[in-house]
Amino acid sequence: MKKLINTPEREVDEALAGMAAAHPDLIRVEEPNIIVRKDAPRKGKVGVISGGGSGHEPMHGGFVGLGMLDAACPGAVFTSPVPEQMLAATKAVNGGAGVLHIVKNYTGDIMNFEIAAEMAQAEGIEVASVVIADDVAVKDSLYTAGRRGVGGTVLAEKIVGAAAEAGADLKTVTALCQKVQDNVRSMGMALTSCTVPAAGKPTFDISDDEMEIGIGIHGEPGRRREALKPADEIVEMLVTPILEEGIFASGDRVLAFVNGMGGTPLIELYVAYRKVNEILTGRGITIARNLVGSYITSLEMAGLSITLLKLDDELLRYWDAPVKTPALRWGV
Amino acid sequence: MSGTLVAGWLSLAAARIAAERAYLTELDAAIGDGDHGINLHRGFRTLEARLAADAAEPDAPGPLLVLAGRAITGTVGGASGALYGRALMRAGAALEARSSDRPAGPGQLVAVFWAAVDGVATLGRSRPGEKTMLDALIPAAIAFEAAGAAEADLATATRRAADAAEAGALQTLPLVATKGRASYLGERSAGHLDPGAVSSALILRALADVAAERA
Numbered sequence: 346m347k348k349l350i351n352t353p354e355r356e357v358d359e360a361l362a363g364m365a366a367a368h369p370d371l372i373r374v375e376e377p378n379i380i381v382r383k384d385a386p387r388k389g390k391v392g393v394i395s396g397g398g399s400g401h402e403p404m405h406g407g408f409v410g411l412g413m414l415d416a417a418c419p420g421a422v423f424t425s426p427v428p429e430q431m432l433a434a435t436k437a438v439n440g441g442a443g444v445l446h447i448v449k450n451y452t453g454d455i456m457n458f459e460i461a462a463e464m465a466q467a468e469g470i471e472v473a474s475v476v477i478a479d480d481v482a483v484k485d486s487l488y489t490a491g492r493r494g495v496g497g498t499v500l501a502e503k504i505v506g507a508a509a510e511a512g513a514d515l516k517t518v519t520a521l522c523q524k525v526q527d528n529v530r531s532m533g534m535a536l537t538s539c540t541v542p543a544a545g546k547p548t549f550d551i552s553d554d555e556m557e558i559g560i561g562i563h564g565e566p567g568r569r570r571e572a573l574k575p576a577d578e579i580v581e582m583l584v585t586p587i588l589e590e591g592i593f594a595s596g597d598r599v600l601a602f603v604n605g606m607g608g609t610p611l612i613e614l615y616v617a618y619r620k621v622n623e624i625l626t627g628r629g630i631t632i633a634r635n636l637v638g639s640y641i642t643s644l645e646m647a648g649l650s651i652t653l654l655k656l657d658d659e660l661l662r663y664w665d666a667p668v669k670t671p672a673l674r675w676g677v
Numbered sequence: 678m679s680g681t682l683v684a685g686w687l688s689l690a691a692a693r694i695a696a697e698r699a700y701l702t703e704l705d706a707a708i709g710d711g712d713h714g715i716n717l718h719r720g721f722r723t724l725e726a727r728l729a730a731d732a733a734e735p736d737a738p739g740p741l742l743v744l745a746g747r748a749i750t751g752t753v754g755g756a757s758g759a760l761y762g763r764a765l766m767r768a769g770a771a772l773e774a775r776s777s778d779r780p781a782g783p784g785q786l787v788a789v790f791w792a793a794v795d796g797v798a799t800l801g802r803s804r805p806g807e808k809t810m811l812d813a814l815i816p817a818a819i820a821f822e823a824a825g826a827a828e829a830d831l832a833t834a835t836r837r838a839a840d841a842a843e844a845g846a847l848q849t850l851p852l853v854a855t856k857g858r859a860s861y862l863g864e865r866s867a868g869h870l871d872p873g874a875v876s877s878a879l880i881l882r883a884l885a886d887v888a889a890e891r892a
Binding site: 421424426427452459493563566 | 756
Protein backbone atom coordinates (compact mmCIF):
# COMPACT_ATOMS: atom_id res chain seq x y z
CA MET A 346 0.00 0.00 0.00
CA LYS A 347 1.30 3.41 -0.98
CA LYS A 348 -0.63 6.27 0.60
CA LEU A 349 -0.01 9.79 1.77
CA ILE A 350 -0.97 9.16 5.38
CA ASN A 351 0.73 8.91 8.75
CA THR A 352 -1.16 5.95 10.17
CA PRO A 353 -4.50 4.47 9.07
CA GLU A 354 -5.88 4.95 12.60
CA ARG A 355 -5.27 8.70 12.56
CA GLU A 356 -6.21 9.45 8.94
CA VAL A 357 -9.80 10.65 9.51
CA ASP A 358 -8.93 12.73 12.59
CA GLU A 359 -5.96 14.35 10.88
CA ALA A 360 -7.97 15.12 7.75
CA LEU A 361 -10.67 16.75 9.88
CA ALA A 362 -8.07 18.81 11.70
CA GLY A 363 -6.73 19.86 8.30
CA MET A 364 -10.18 20.88 7.10
CA ALA A 365 -10.77 22.91 10.24
CA ALA A 366 -7.43 24.66 9.76
CA ALA A 367 -8.09 25.32 6.06
CA HIS A 368 -11.65 26.64 6.32
CA PRO A 369 -12.13 28.40 9.67
CA ASP A 370 -14.36 30.99 7.94
CA LEU A 371 -16.86 28.29 6.93
CA ILE A 372 -16.77 25.39 9.36
CA ARG A 373 -15.77 24.17 12.78
CA VAL A 374 -14.92 20.61 13.78
CA GLU A 375 -16.33 19.36 17.08
CA GLU A 376 -16.37 16.20 19.13
CA PRO A 377 -17.37 13.47 18.41
CA ASN A 378 -15.97 14.11 14.92
CA ILE A 379 -18.61 16.30 13.34
CA ILE A 380 -18.16 19.13 10.88
CA VAL A 381 -20.50 22.00 11.68
CA ARG A 382 -21.25 25.20 9.80
CA LYS A 383 -19.46 28.00 11.58
CA ASP A 384 -22.56 30.04 12.41
CA ALA A 385 -24.81 27.11 13.37
CA PRO A 386 -27.34 26.93 14.84
CA ARG A 387 -29.21 29.64 12.98
CA LYS A 388 -32.41 30.56 14.76
CA GLY A 389 -35.56 29.59 12.87
CA LYS A 390 -33.69 27.86 10.03
CA VAL A 391 -34.22 24.19 9.27
CA GLY A 392 -30.98 22.31 9.90
CA VAL A 393 -29.80 20.00 7.13
CA ILE A 394 -27.28 17.29 7.98
CA SER A 395 -25.84 14.27 6.26
CA GLY A 396 -23.11 11.79 6.93
CA GLY A 397 -21.52 8.57 5.88
CA GLY A 398 -18.23 6.78 5.78
CA SER A 399 -15.08 8.77 5.06
CA GLY A 400 -13.20 8.20 1.82
CA HIS A 401 -15.80 9.99 -0.37
CA GLU A 402 -14.32 13.48 -0.05
CA PRO A 403 -15.33 16.16 -0.65
CA MET A 404 -18.68 14.60 0.31
CA HIS A 405 -20.06 15.32 2.92
CA GLY A 406 -17.81 17.59 4.97
CA GLY A 407 -16.82 19.63 1.92
CA PHE A 408 -20.44 20.60 1.47
CA VAL A 409 -20.93 22.20 4.87
CA GLY A 410 -21.49 25.93 4.68
CA LEU A 411 -23.83 28.61 3.42
CA GLY A 412 -26.59 27.26 1.19
CA MET A 413 -25.81 23.57 1.62
CA LEU A 414 -25.29 21.38 4.71
CA ASP A 415 -25.32 22.62 8.29
CA ALA A 416 -23.32 19.64 9.51
CA ALA A 417 -21.72 16.43 8.32
CA CYS A 418 -20.86 13.26 10.23
CA PRO A 419 -17.87 11.37 8.85
CA GLY A 420 -17.42 7.77 9.93
CA ALA A 421 -14.30 5.66 9.59
CA VAL A 422 -13.26 5.04 5.98
CA PHE A 423 -16.23 3.41 4.17
CA THR A 424 -18.00 2.84 7.49
CA SER A 425 -21.14 4.65 8.52
CA PRO A 426 -20.82 7.11 11.38
CA VAL A 427 -22.23 6.20 14.79
CA PRO A 428 -25.52 7.50 16.25
CA GLU A 429 -23.86 9.80 18.79
CA GLN A 430 -22.31 11.74 15.88
CA MET A 431 -25.65 12.30 14.16
CA LEU A 432 -27.26 13.15 17.50
CA ALA A 433 -24.52 15.70 18.28
CA ALA A 434 -24.81 17.18 14.76
CA THR A 435 -28.60 17.36 15.03
CA LYS A 436 -28.35 19.25 18.32
CA ALA A 437 -25.57 21.51 17.01
CA VAL A 438 -27.67 22.72 14.04
CA ASN A 439 -31.11 22.77 15.62
CA GLY A 440 -32.36 26.32 15.39
CA GLY A 441 -35.82 25.39 16.59
CA ALA A 442 -37.27 24.68 13.12
CA GLY A 443 -36.37 21.00 12.99
CA VAL A 444 -33.59 19.06 11.30
CA LEU A 445 -33.55 17.07 8.07
CA HIS A 446 -31.32 14.00 7.81
CA ILE A 447 -30.23 13.23 4.24
CA VAL A 448 -29.32 9.54 4.34
CA LYS A 449 -27.68 7.52 1.59
CA ASN A 450 -29.27 4.12 1.21
CA TYR A 451 -26.73 1.81 2.78
CA THR A 452 -27.67 -0.64 5.51
CA GLY A 453 -25.29 0.82 8.09
CA ASP A 454 -26.19 4.45 7.35
CA ILE A 455 -29.90 3.69 7.55
CA MET A 456 -29.63 1.90 10.92
CA ASN A 457 -27.32 4.42 12.57
CA PHE A 458 -29.34 7.45 11.37
CA GLU A 459 -32.53 5.72 12.53
CA ILE A 460 -31.13 5.21 16.03
CA ALA A 461 -29.91 8.83 16.09
CA ALA A 462 -33.29 10.17 14.92
CA GLU A 463 -35.03 8.26 17.72
CA MET A 464 -32.59 9.71 20.25
CA ALA A 465 -33.02 13.28 18.93
CA GLN A 466 -36.80 12.99 18.93
CA ALA A 467 -36.64 11.70 22.51
CA GLU A 468 -34.85 14.97 23.31
CA GLY A 469 -37.65 16.96 21.71
CA ILE A 470 -36.03 17.85 18.37
CA GLU A 471 -38.20 17.43 15.30
CA VAL A 472 -36.34 15.24 12.80
CA ALA A 473 -37.29 14.21 9.27
CA SER A 474 -35.31 11.83 7.07
CA VAL A 475 -35.08 11.34 3.33
CA VAL A 476 -33.23 8.37 1.88
CA ILE A 477 -31.32 8.91 -1.35
CA ALA A 478 -31.29 5.78 -3.51
CA ASP A 479 -30.42 6.76 -7.08
CA ASP A 480 -28.09 4.02 -8.35
CA VAL A 481 -29.80 2.25 -11.26
CA ALA A 482 -27.13 -0.48 -11.23
CA VAL A 483 -29.01 -2.05 -8.33
CA LYS A 484 -32.20 -3.37 -9.79
CA ASP A 485 -34.68 -4.69 -7.32
CA SER A 486 -35.14 -3.90 -3.66
CA LEU A 487 -36.98 -7.21 -3.18
CA TYR A 488 -33.69 -9.02 -3.62
CA THR A 489 -31.22 -6.42 -2.42
CA ALA A 490 -30.77 -3.77 0.25
CA GLY A 491 -32.21 -1.44 -2.39
CA ARG A 492 -30.59 1.11 -4.66
CA ARG A 493 -27.51 2.80 -3.28
CA GLY A 494 -27.29 6.51 -2.68
CA VAL A 495 -24.61 7.91 -4.96
CA GLY A 496 -24.22 11.06 -7.11
CA GLY A 497 -27.78 12.23 -6.55
CA THR A 498 -26.84 12.90 -2.93
CA VAL A 499 -24.59 15.83 -3.91
CA LEU A 500 -27.39 17.43 -5.94
CA ALA A 501 -29.94 16.84 -3.16
CA GLU A 502 -27.66 18.46 -0.57
CA LYS A 503 -27.14 21.55 -2.75
CA ILE A 504 -30.80 22.04 -3.66
CA VAL A 505 -32.24 21.26 -0.23
CA GLY A 506 -29.59 23.38 1.47
CA ALA A 507 -30.59 26.34 -0.70
CA ALA A 508 -34.25 25.94 0.23
CA ALA A 509 -33.43 25.77 3.93
CA GLU A 510 -31.24 28.86 3.56
CA ALA A 511 -34.18 30.67 1.93
CA GLY A 512 -36.30 29.92 5.02
CA ALA A 513 -38.42 26.97 3.86
CA ASP A 514 -39.94 24.96 6.72
CA LEU A 515 -39.10 21.33 7.56
CA LYS A 516 -42.08 19.91 5.70
CA THR A 517 -41.24 21.85 2.54
CA VAL A 518 -37.54 21.03 2.71
CA THR A 519 -38.31 17.34 3.23
CA ALA A 520 -40.73 17.25 0.29
CA LEU A 521 -38.15 19.00 -1.88
CA CYS A 522 -35.51 16.42 -0.97
CA GLN A 523 -37.93 13.64 -1.88
CA LYS A 524 -38.63 15.41 -5.17
CA VAL A 525 -34.91 15.39 -5.99
CA GLN A 526 -34.75 11.68 -5.11
CA ASP A 527 -37.72 10.96 -7.38
CA ASN A 528 -36.13 12.73 -10.33
CA VAL A 529 -32.47 11.72 -10.09
CA ARG A 530 -30.70 8.60 -11.35
CA SER A 531 -27.05 7.56 -11.50
CA MET A 532 -24.73 4.80 -12.62
CA GLY A 533 -21.01 4.31 -12.16
CA MET A 534 -18.04 2.21 -13.28
CA ALA A 535 -14.50 1.53 -12.15
CA LEU A 536 -11.20 1.05 -13.96
CA THR A 537 -9.32 0.18 -10.78
CA SER A 538 -10.06 -0.87 -7.22
CA CYS A 539 -9.17 1.12 -4.12
CA THR A 540 -7.41 0.34 -0.87
CA VAL A 541 -9.01 0.92 2.52
CA PRO A 542 -6.00 2.14 4.55
CA ALA A 543 -6.69 -0.12 7.52
CA ALA A 544 -7.00 -3.14 5.22
CA GLY A 545 -3.76 -2.34 3.40
CA LYS A 546 -4.60 -4.03 0.11
CA PRO A 547 -7.04 -3.41 -2.77
CA THR A 548 -10.64 -4.36 -2.02
CA PHE A 549 -10.90 -6.28 -5.30
CA ASP A 550 -8.48 -7.36 -8.00
CA ILE A 551 -9.01 -6.17 -11.54
CA SER A 552 -6.62 -6.64 -14.44
CA ASP A 553 -5.38 -3.92 -16.76
CA ASP A 554 -7.74 -4.86 -19.58
CA GLU A 555 -10.91 -5.10 -17.49
CA MET A 556 -13.50 -2.75 -16.02
CA GLU A 557 -16.24 -3.14 -13.45
CA ILE A 558 -19.67 -1.81 -14.47
CA GLY A 559 -22.28 -0.76 -11.93
CA ILE A 560 -20.10 -0.04 -8.93
CA GLY A 561 -21.07 1.85 -5.80
CA ILE A 562 -18.74 4.15 -3.88
CA HIS A 563 -17.08 1.72 -1.48
CA GLY A 564 -14.84 -0.34 -3.70
CA GLU A 565 -17.49 -3.01 -3.63
CA PRO A 566 -17.65 -5.04 -6.83
CA GLY A 567 -20.29 -3.97 -9.32
CA ARG A 568 -22.86 -5.74 -11.45
CA ARG A 569 -20.49 -7.25 -13.94
CA ARG A 570 -16.91 -7.42 -15.08
CA GLU A 571 -16.05 -6.97 -18.74
CA ALA A 572 -13.30 -6.06 -21.18
CA LEU A 573 -12.26 -2.40 -21.14
CA LYS A 574 -13.95 -0.31 -23.87
CA PRO A 575 -13.38 3.18 -25.29
CA ALA A 576 -14.84 6.08 -23.27
CA ASP A 577 -17.78 6.64 -25.65
CA GLU A 578 -18.97 3.05 -25.28
CA ILE A 579 -18.61 3.21 -21.51
CA VAL A 580 -20.69 6.40 -21.37
CA GLU A 581 -23.38 4.72 -23.50
CA MET A 582 -23.40 1.79 -21.05
CA LEU A 583 -24.01 4.15 -18.13
CA VAL A 584 -26.43 6.64 -19.72
CA THR A 585 -28.67 4.06 -21.41
CA PRO A 586 -29.96 2.40 -18.19
CA ILE A 587 -30.54 5.86 -16.68
CA LEU A 588 -32.64 6.92 -19.67
CA GLU A 589 -34.56 3.63 -19.56
CA GLU A 590 -35.91 4.61 -16.13
CA GLY A 591 -38.77 6.47 -17.80
CA ILE A 592 -38.05 9.76 -16.06
CA PHE A 593 -36.32 11.65 -18.85
CA ALA A 594 -38.08 12.48 -22.12
CA SER A 595 -37.49 14.60 -25.18
CA GLY A 596 -38.03 18.26 -24.34
CA ASP A 597 -36.87 17.86 -20.72
CA ARG A 598 -34.23 19.99 -19.08
CA VAL A 599 -31.70 18.13 -16.97
CA LEU A 600 -28.69 18.67 -14.78
CA ALA A 601 -25.90 16.36 -15.99
CA PHE A 602 -23.30 15.45 -13.37
CA VAL A 603 -20.15 13.65 -14.51
CA ASN A 604 -18.30 12.61 -11.37
CA GLY A 605 -14.79 11.25 -10.96
CA MET A 606 -14.32 8.40 -8.47
CA GLY A 607 -11.12 9.87 -7.03
CA GLY A 608 -8.39 8.62 -9.35
CA THR A 609 -9.67 9.90 -12.69
CA PRO A 610 -8.16 13.04 -14.23
CA LEU A 611 -10.47 15.88 -15.24
CA ILE A 612 -9.41 15.53 -18.88
CA GLU A 613 -11.06 12.09 -18.96
CA LEU A 614 -14.20 13.42 -17.28
CA TYR A 615 -14.53 16.01 -20.06
CA VAL A 616 -14.10 13.30 -22.70
CA ALA A 617 -17.03 11.56 -21.02
CA TYR A 618 -19.08 14.76 -20.65
CA ARG A 619 -18.72 15.40 -24.38
CA LYS A 620 -20.36 12.04 -25.07
CA VAL A 621 -23.08 12.56 -22.44
CA ASN A 622 -23.94 15.85 -24.13
CA GLU A 623 -24.01 14.17 -27.55
CA ILE A 624 -26.33 11.37 -26.40
CA LEU A 625 -28.76 13.68 -24.59
CA THR A 626 -28.84 16.22 -27.41
CA GLY A 627 -29.60 13.35 -29.77
CA ARG A 628 -32.60 12.45 -27.60
CA GLY A 629 -33.91 16.02 -27.52
CA ILE A 630 -32.96 16.47 -23.84
CA THR A 631 -31.42 19.81 -22.90
CA ILE A 632 -28.56 19.95 -20.40
CA ALA A 633 -29.59 23.13 -18.61
CA ARG A 634 -26.91 22.81 -15.91
CA ASN A 635 -23.91 20.58 -15.39
CA LEU A 636 -21.35 19.61 -12.81
CA VAL A 637 -18.07 18.01 -13.88
CA GLY A 638 -15.46 16.97 -11.32
CA SER A 639 -14.77 14.63 -8.42
CA TYR A 640 -17.39 15.33 -5.75
CA ILE A 641 -18.38 11.89 -4.43
CA THR A 642 -15.40 9.60 -4.56
CA SER A 643 -14.20 6.17 -3.59
CA LEU A 644 -10.69 6.92 -2.30
CA GLU A 645 -8.22 6.59 -5.19
CA MET A 646 -10.47 4.49 -7.42
CA ALA A 647 -10.28 5.36 -11.12
CA GLY A 648 -13.62 5.50 -12.86
CA LEU A 649 -16.66 7.74 -13.05
CA SER A 650 -20.34 7.98 -12.39
CA ILE A 651 -22.99 9.78 -14.38
CA THR A 652 -26.02 11.37 -12.72
CA LEU A 653 -29.02 12.98 -14.42
CA LEU A 654 -31.56 15.11 -12.55
CA LYS A 655 -34.73 16.27 -14.27
CA LEU A 656 -35.10 19.97 -13.58
CA ASP A 657 -38.09 22.23 -13.16
CA ASP A 658 -38.08 25.92 -12.32
CA GLU A 659 -37.98 25.27 -8.57
CA LEU A 660 -35.02 22.87 -8.71
CA LEU A 661 -33.22 25.17 -11.15
CA ARG A 662 -33.70 28.18 -8.89
CA TYR A 663 -32.30 26.37 -5.84
CA TRP A 664 -29.41 24.89 -7.82
CA ASP A 665 -28.44 28.40 -8.95
CA ALA A 666 -28.80 29.89 -5.46
CA PRO A 667 -25.59 31.03 -3.72
CA VAL A 668 -23.44 28.39 -2.08
CA LYS A 669 -20.24 28.79 -0.12
CA THR A 670 -18.67 25.59 1.15
CA PRO A 671 -15.14 24.16 1.02
CA ALA A 672 -15.95 22.24 -2.18
CA LEU A 673 -18.77 24.10 -3.96
CA ARG A 674 -18.93 27.87 -4.30
CA TRP A 675 -20.85 30.19 -6.56
CA GLY A 676 -23.05 33.25 -6.45
CA VAL A 677 -21.47 34.62 -3.26
CA MET B 678 -24.92 -15.71 34.26
CA SER B 679 -22.86 -13.37 36.42
CA GLY B 680 -21.19 -10.06 35.76
CA THR B 681 -17.74 -11.63 35.88
CA LEU B 682 -18.80 -14.18 33.27
CA VAL B 683 -20.05 -11.37 31.00
CA ALA B 684 -16.81 -9.43 31.50
CA GLY B 685 -14.76 -12.56 30.79
CA TRP B 686 -16.83 -13.28 27.69
CA LEU B 687 -16.47 -9.79 26.22
CA SER B 688 -12.76 -9.82 26.92
CA LEU B 689 -12.26 -13.22 25.25
CA ALA B 690 -14.46 -12.12 22.31
CA ALA B 691 -12.21 -9.06 21.92
CA ALA B 692 -9.12 -11.28 21.85
CA ARG B 693 -10.67 -13.69 19.31
CA ILE B 694 -11.72 -10.79 17.06
CA ALA B 695 -8.23 -9.32 17.29
CA ALA B 696 -6.78 -12.69 16.26
CA GLU B 697 -9.25 -13.21 13.41
CA ARG B 698 -9.59 -9.65 12.16
CA ALA B 699 -7.65 -10.21 8.94
CA TYR B 700 -9.77 -13.27 8.14
CA LEU B 701 -13.04 -11.41 8.83
CA THR B 702 -11.87 -8.51 6.68
CA GLU B 703 -10.93 -10.89 3.89
CA LEU B 704 -14.39 -12.46 3.97
CA ASP B 705 -15.90 -8.97 3.79
CA ALA B 706 -13.65 -7.93 0.89
CA ALA B 707 -15.08 -10.80 -1.17
CA ILE B 708 -18.72 -9.70 -0.92
CA GLY B 709 -18.74 -6.39 0.94
CA ASP B 710 -16.31 -3.56 1.39
CA GLY B 711 -13.49 -5.23 3.29
CA ASP B 712 -13.64 -3.71 6.74
CA HIS B 713 -15.61 -6.06 9.00
CA GLY B 714 -12.63 -7.29 11.03
CA ILE B 715 -11.14 -3.79 11.26
CA ASN B 716 -14.36 -2.24 12.55
CA LEU B 717 -15.16 -4.98 15.07
CA HIS B 718 -11.60 -4.90 16.32
CA ARG B 719 -11.77 -1.12 16.82
CA GLY B 720 -14.99 -1.47 18.81
CA PHE B 721 -14.04 -4.45 20.96
CA ARG B 722 -10.63 -2.98 21.74
CA THR B 723 -12.33 0.18 23.01
CA LEU B 724 -14.85 -1.93 24.91
CA GLU B 725 -12.07 -3.87 26.61
CA ALA B 726 -10.40 -0.64 27.71
CA ARG B 727 -13.71 0.62 29.04
CA LEU B 728 -14.32 -2.63 30.94
CA ALA B 729 -10.89 -2.38 32.50
CA ALA B 730 -11.47 1.25 33.49
CA ASP B 731 -15.00 0.71 34.75
CA ALA B 732 -14.71 -2.25 37.10
CA ALA B 733 -17.73 -1.13 39.12
CA GLU B 734 -20.59 -3.54 39.71
CA PRO B 735 -18.90 -6.67 38.35
CA ASP B 736 -21.82 -8.77 39.58
CA ALA B 737 -24.47 -6.93 37.59
CA PRO B 738 -24.49 -8.55 34.15
CA GLY B 739 -27.46 -6.55 32.85
CA PRO B 740 -25.94 -3.07 33.21
CA LEU B 741 -22.62 -4.43 31.96
CA LEU B 742 -24.23 -5.70 28.75
CA VAL B 743 -26.01 -2.38 28.25
CA LEU B 744 -22.72 -0.54 28.73
CA ALA B 745 -21.05 -2.92 26.27
CA GLY B 746 -23.83 -2.38 23.75
CA ARG B 747 -23.44 1.40 24.00
CA ALA B 748 -19.68 1.12 23.54
CA ILE B 749 -20.08 -1.09 20.47
CA THR B 750 -22.78 1.14 18.94
CA GLY B 751 -20.58 4.15 19.57
CA THR B 752 -17.32 2.83 18.14
CA VAL B 753 -17.81 0.11 15.51
CA GLY B 754 -19.95 2.03 13.01
CA GLY B 755 -21.55 0.46 9.96
CA ALA B 756 -24.38 -2.03 10.12
CA SER B 757 -22.44 -4.43 12.33
CA GLY B 758 -21.91 -1.82 15.06
CA ALA B 759 -25.58 -0.89 15.15
CA LEU B 760 -26.66 -4.56 15.14
CA TYR B 761 -24.21 -5.94 17.72
CA GLY B 762 -24.79 -2.89 19.89
CA ARG B 763 -28.54 -3.38 19.70
CA ALA B 764 -28.18 -7.11 20.53
CA LEU B 765 -26.07 -6.46 23.63
CA MET B 766 -28.31 -3.62 24.85
CA ARG B 767 -31.46 -5.71 24.40
CA ALA B 768 -29.85 -8.65 26.22
CA GLY B 769 -28.80 -6.34 29.04
CA ALA B 770 -32.25 -4.77 29.30
CA ALA B 771 -33.89 -8.22 29.36
CA LEU B 772 -31.51 -9.37 32.11
CA GLU B 773 -32.16 -6.25 34.16
CA ALA B 774 -35.90 -6.81 33.83
CA ARG B 775 -35.61 -10.14 35.66
CA SER B 776 -37.01 -9.98 39.18
CA SER B 777 -34.55 -12.41 40.80
CA ASP B 778 -31.14 -11.30 42.07
CA ARG B 779 -29.68 -14.78 41.72
CA PRO B 780 -27.53 -15.48 38.63
CA ALA B 781 -29.76 -16.75 35.82
CA GLY B 782 -29.34 -20.24 34.41
CA PRO B 783 -30.01 -21.28 30.79
CA GLY B 784 -33.76 -21.72 31.35
CA GLN B 785 -34.13 -18.09 32.43
CA LEU B 786 -31.67 -16.86 29.81
CA VAL B 787 -33.69 -18.16 26.86
CA ALA B 788 -35.80 -15.00 26.81
CA VAL B 789 -32.65 -12.87 27.10
CA PHE B 790 -31.05 -14.65 24.14
CA TRP B 791 -34.16 -14.18 22.03
CA ALA B 792 -34.45 -10.51 23.02
CA ALA B 793 -30.96 -9.96 21.59
CA VAL B 794 -31.70 -11.88 18.39
CA ASP B 795 -35.07 -10.16 17.91
CA GLY B 796 -33.30 -6.83 18.30
CA VAL B 797 -31.03 -7.71 15.39
CA ALA B 798 -33.89 -8.97 13.22
CA THR B 799 -36.01 -5.87 13.86
CA LEU B 800 -33.30 -3.27 13.32
CA GLY B 801 -31.99 -5.14 10.25
CA ARG B 802 -35.52 -5.80 8.93
CA SER B 803 -34.20 -9.23 8.07
CA ARG B 804 -35.03 -12.91 8.46
CA PRO B 805 -32.98 -16.13 8.20
CA GLY B 806 -31.76 -17.19 4.76
CA GLU B 807 -30.71 -13.70 3.65
CA LYS B 808 -27.00 -14.37 4.27
CA THR B 809 -26.66 -12.28 7.43
CA MET B 810 -25.79 -12.57 11.13
CA LEU B 811 -29.23 -14.03 11.69
CA ASP B 812 -28.23 -17.23 9.89
CA ALA B 813 -25.90 -17.90 12.81
CA LEU B 814 -27.90 -16.23 15.60
CA ILE B 815 -31.30 -17.83 15.03
CA PRO B 816 -30.05 -21.45 14.97
CA ALA B 817 -28.01 -20.56 18.07
CA ALA B 818 -31.08 -19.21 19.87
CA ILE B 819 -33.08 -22.30 18.93
CA ALA B 820 -30.31 -24.61 20.20
CA PHE B 821 -29.99 -22.57 23.39
CA GLU B 822 -33.73 -22.74 23.96
CA ALA B 823 -33.74 -26.55 23.47
CA ALA B 824 -30.85 -26.91 25.92
CA GLY B 825 -32.67 -24.66 28.39
CA ALA B 826 -35.82 -26.78 28.10
CA ALA B 827 -33.73 -29.91 28.74
CA GLU B 828 -32.30 -28.22 31.86
CA ALA B 829 -28.74 -28.35 30.56
CA ASP B 830 -26.16 -26.31 32.46
CA LEU B 831 -24.86 -23.00 31.13
CA ALA B 832 -21.65 -24.48 29.71
CA THR B 833 -23.60 -27.09 27.73
CA ALA B 834 -26.29 -24.67 26.55
CA THR B 835 -23.78 -22.08 25.34
CA ARG B 836 -21.69 -24.81 23.66
CA ARG B 837 -24.72 -26.04 21.75
CA ALA B 838 -25.58 -22.48 20.78
CA ALA B 839 -22.03 -21.90 19.51
CA ASP B 840 -22.08 -25.22 17.60
CA ALA B 841 -25.36 -24.22 15.96
CA ALA B 842 -24.02 -20.75 15.15
CA GLU B 843 -20.92 -22.20 13.50
CA ALA B 844 -23.02 -24.65 11.48
CA GLY B 845 -25.35 -21.81 10.50
CA ALA B 846 -22.44 -19.60 9.46
CA LEU B 847 -21.06 -22.38 7.23
CA GLN B 848 -24.48 -22.76 5.65
CA THR B 849 -24.33 -19.17 4.41
CA LEU B 850 -21.76 -20.30 1.80
CA PRO B 851 -24.19 -21.12 -1.04
CA LEU B 852 -26.74 -18.43 -0.14
CA VAL B 853 -27.43 -15.42 -2.36
CA ALA B 854 -27.45 -12.31 -0.19
CA THR B 855 -30.61 -10.20 -0.17
CA LYS B 856 -29.61 -7.81 2.61
CA GLY B 857 -26.60 -5.59 3.21
CA ARG B 858 -23.85 -4.69 0.79
CA ALA B 859 -23.38 -8.26 -0.41
CA SER B 860 -26.86 -8.09 -1.93
CA TYR B 861 -25.58 -5.73 -4.66
CA LEU B 862 -23.64 -8.68 -6.06
CA GLY B 863 -26.75 -10.80 -6.60
CA GLU B 864 -25.76 -14.31 -7.69
CA ARG B 865 -22.08 -13.41 -7.33
CA SER B 866 -22.52 -13.38 -3.54
CA ALA B 867 -23.00 -17.17 -3.54
CA GLY B 868 -19.89 -19.23 -2.77
CA HIS B 869 -18.72 -16.95 0.03
CA LEU B 870 -19.32 -17.09 3.78
CA ASP B 871 -21.18 -14.17 5.32
CA PRO B 872 -18.69 -12.22 7.47
CA GLY B 873 -21.38 -11.21 10.00
CA ALA B 874 -22.53 -14.81 10.49
CA VAL B 875 -18.90 -15.87 10.97
CA SER B 876 -18.22 -13.13 13.55
CA SER B 877 -21.47 -13.95 15.35
CA ALA B 878 -20.38 -17.59 15.68
CA LEU B 879 -16.95 -16.47 16.88
CA ILE B 880 -18.46 -14.25 19.59
CA LEU B 881 -20.80 -17.04 20.74
CA ARG B 882 -17.91 -19.53 20.81
CA ALA B 883 -16.08 -17.15 23.16
CA LEU B 884 -19.15 -17.19 25.43
CA ALA B 885 -19.21 -21.00 25.42
CA ASP B 886 -15.50 -21.23 26.18
CA VAL B 887 -15.75 -18.81 29.09
CA ALA B 888 -18.82 -20.64 30.44
CA ALA B 889 -16.95 -23.97 30.19
CA GLU B 890 -13.94 -22.53 31.99
CA ARG B 891 -16.10 -21.31 34.85
CA ALA B 892 -18.38 -24.37 35.07
